[in-house]
Amino acid sequence: MPVTCEQADRVMILRLTGEIDHHRAKELMIGMDRYIDTYLPRELTVDLSGVTFMDSSGIAVLLRAYRRVRELEGSLRVAGTPAQAAKVLHAAGLSRMIPFD
Numbered sequence: 001m002p003v004t005c006e007q008a009d010r011v012m013i014l015r016l017t018g019e020i021d022h023h024r025a026k027e028l029m030i031g032m033d034r035y036i037d038t039y040l041p042r043e044l045t046v047d048l049s050g051v052t053f054m055d056s057s058g059i060a061v062l063l064r065a066y067r068r069v070r071e072l073e074g075s076l077r078v079a080g081t082p083a084q085a086a087k088v089l090h091a092a093g094l095s096r097m098i099p100f101d
Contacts, residue, residue, distance in 0.1 A: 003031035012041035017050035025057035042074040049080025
């Protein structure tokens with residue numbers, strides 16, 4: 001399963017694993033949307049510690065989650081960002097919108 005979820009009291013952690021590239025982006029977005037629609041989080045953490053590779057498709061995945069949570073008047077942060085993924089996300093300027101750990 002590319003997306004797993006922990007949640008309690010509208011605080012959710014989504015864990016992504018494997019490669020985030022154009023082949024898997026849609027699958028990840030569908031999985032994340034399903035959890036967001038089910039649990040309506042006010043606080044969402046996307047844990048990338050299990051990600052082995054990320055290209056620019058990862059930007060779209062995180063922006064989608066960001067928009068969905070903002071629609072719920074919630075917040076998003078990203079945790080466990082591997083060095084390679086951090087380079088992609090920081091180069092795109094995502095760190096100005098989303099906090100990264």
